[in-house]
Amino acid sequence: MQIGSKFTIGVHIITAIACFRDMDRVNSEFLAGSIGVNPVIVRTVISQLREAGIVQTQRGSSGAELTKRLDEITLYDIYKAVGSVDAEEGLFHFHEQPNPDCPVGRNIHKVLDQRLMDAQRAMEEKLRSTTLADIVEDTRQALDNESNEETALLQAESRM
Amino acid sequence: MQIGSKFTIGVHIITAIACFRDMDRVNSEFLAGSIGVNPVIVRTVISQLREAGIVQTQRGSSGAELTKRLDEITLYDIYKAVGSVDAEEGLFHFHEQPNPDCPVGRNIHKVLDQRLMDAQRAMEEKLRSTTLADIVEDTRQALDNESNEETALLQAESRM
DNA sequence: GATAGTTGTAATATATCATATTACAACTAA
DNA sequence: TTAGTTGTAATATGATATATTACAACTATC
Numbered sequence A, B: 001m002q003i004g005s006k007f008t009i010g011v012h013i014i015t016a017i018a019c020f021r022d023m024d025r026v027n028s029e030f031l032a033g034s035i036g037v038n039p040v041i042v043r044t045v046i047s048q049l050r051e052a053g054i055v056q057t058q059r060g061s062s063g064a065e066l067t068k069r070l071d072e073i074t075l076y077d078i079y080k081a082v083g084s085v086d087a088e089e090g091l092f093h094f095h096e097q098p099n100p101d102c103p104v105g106r107n108i109h110k111v112l113d114q115r116l117m118d119a120q121r122a123m124e125e126k127l128r129s130t131t132l133a134d135i136v137e138d139t140r141q142a143l144d145n146e147s148n149e150e151t152a153l154l155q156a157e158s159r160m
Numbered sequence C: 001g002a003t004a005g006t007t008g009t010a011a012t013a014t015a016t017c018a019t020a021t022t023a024c025a026a027c028t029a030a
Numbered sequence D: 001t002t003a004g005t006t007g008t009a010a011t012a013t014g015a016t017a018t019a020t021t022a023c024a025a026c027t028a029t030c
Helices: A006-020 A028-035 A039-051 A075-081 A108-128 A132-158 B006-020 B028-035 B039-051 B075-081 B108-128 B132-158
Strands: A055-058 A061-066 B055-058 B061-066
Touching: A006 A028, A006 A039, A006 A061, A006 A075, A006 A132, A006 B108, A028 A039, A039 A055, A039 A061, A039 A075, A075 A108, A075 A132, A108 B006, A108 B108, A108 B132, A132 B108, B006 B028, B006 B039, B006 B061, B006 B075, B006 B132, B028 B039, B039 B055, B039 B061, B039 B075, B075 B108, B075 B132
Parallel strands: none
Antiparallel strands: A055 A061, B055 B061
16 A cells, blocks of 8 residues: 555645746646646645645636745645545554454554554654755755766766 | 555454463454454465464464564564555655656656655654554553453442 | 364455546636 | 636546455364
8 A cells, every 4th residue: 555646746746836936837737747647636736735725826827836935844734735644544544343342352443543643643753854945955956966967978078 | 545454453363362372272263253354364464474474373273373472573563564565665656757858857756755765664663663562461451451440330330 | 084174375356546537617818 | 809727526447455255275173
């Protein structure tokens, strides 16, 4: 099992909006092309990000705007916004009908639940510790490295 | 999405084996009754626990035995044994075709992967910190509380 | 050694869920 | 007015979790 890709899609969307906002307002079709999924998926995720108060959009008008500073948006916010894990159910699916007539069956839930929640929370805390400012920063860094490598390559070629 | 119930079923199985081992060897049918699932599911999970070196079984002969001490079996061992999360894929499903022609698309994976792994690992470390000795101990504790409550109830009744 | 009970596993069915896709109304910008 | 865009419902498709049936291999016991 895996946490659905809407989470990484959400991160991709916000990163792209942040990276391209000075050049262009990116629409759902462009984003879909960058992400490699259907535009309706992008619009769905953007809707969820809007409901979570992370972006703002206008029907008919192209592109979305961020409503928070990048360093105020954490990975956890996006994970939560797109409903990566059902709040009621939790990360771990417990078998649903342990037998109340068995001493183990009627107690296993009680005994395990807290520890499973702790594990889930540890994961979520980690997600809280990264902001989209970190992600965008690292993306820019990666782009810089790309162009440095390209320059180095060109220089190497010209030396031959 | 959720981590499948085979994980909690695995914990239930080992707890039951530990709790009942002095009284009875529990077979897959009994366990299925306690857990509330089909006996074949139980046998499948036991097979995976056996492959992980946690239990020992014998074809035709009833019941499974633990091959490790309870304090040497962690929740993580069971989580791993039943393949709760695919080792290749990881906990987070990344969208599969980010566009290499887009500056964000070709870098998002690199930028996110480490942080997602860190989050997954934080969850897994928490699972490592609980042993089956803890679980069995807590289960016995819960059973004690049950009988204390029962006694209290009986005493209350006799006073009326 | 014959019988009843058990495990191991393959094969299949079913239900649920993630993702893709089509379609279209509501809206904006030019 | 026209072309482009968003928001969302409806539906399709494929993957996966769990249930179930079936049976061969094996053990324990009478």
